[in-house]
Amino acid sequence: MDAERxxxxxxxxxxxxxxxxxxxxxxxxERHGYGIGVEVRERTGGKMRLGPGTxxxxxxxxxDGGLVEESEGPVEEETDDxxxxxxxxxxxxxxxxxxxxxxxAAELERLDGVMRTAxxxxxxxxxxxxxxxxxx
Numbered sequence: 001m002d003a004e005r006x007x008x009x010x011x012x013x014x015x016x017x018x019x020x021x022x023x024x025x026x027x028x029x030e031r032h033g034y035g036i037g038v039e040v041r042e043r044t045g046g047k048m049r050l051g052p053g054t055x056x057x058x059x060x061x062x063x064d065g066g067l068v069e070e071s072e073g074p075v076e077e078e079t080d081d082x083x084x085x086x087x088x089x090x091x092x093x094x095x096x097x098x099x100x101x102x103x104x105a106a107e108l109e110r111l112d113g114v115m116r117t118a119x120x121x122x123x124x125x126x127x128x129x130x131x132x133x134x135x136x
Contacts, residue, residue: 009099009106012065018058021048023067023096023104030071032091033059059094067100 015023025031025039036059037050050058062068073093096104118124 009103012067012103013107013110015103015107016058017048018050018054019062019067020104020107021050022055022058022062023100023107026068026094026096026100027104030073030093030095032073032093034091036094062100063094066097067103068094069097069100071095 021040021044022036024043025036031039033052033055037055041049059068063070071093073091
């Protein structure tokens with residue numbers, strides 16, 4: 001990615017749902033790939049499941065694009081990997097870069113604007129049977 005594009009987070013917007021959810025997953029802590037997938041699935045109530053190809057392909061592009069950085073992860077020698085085994089430091093951990101934080105903030109501002117426009121037009125996605133404009 002060229003430096004000019006990296007200087008302006010708006011050049012990457014809108015983010016794909018996968019990229020947005022990966023950045024959100026890393027917003028509060030460093031995670032390994034499997035942990036990112038689990039966090040996204042749990043946070044979305046199972047509506048988004050990231051298969052290995054999608055997840056790791058996206059992470060590679062995000063590292064190459066400067067949104068995400070590899071990190072050392074936790075200091076423990078061996079940690080339970082959640083699947084009954086131990087990773088013994090073999091996992092790659094990821095964290096948001098400074099640029100990734102700016103891109104995430106810009107995308108959330110963009111989405112907030114979309115929601116405010118929808119509300120101003122009297123439309124908001126139905127919740128628990130509530131109707132939207134034009135519905136009886």
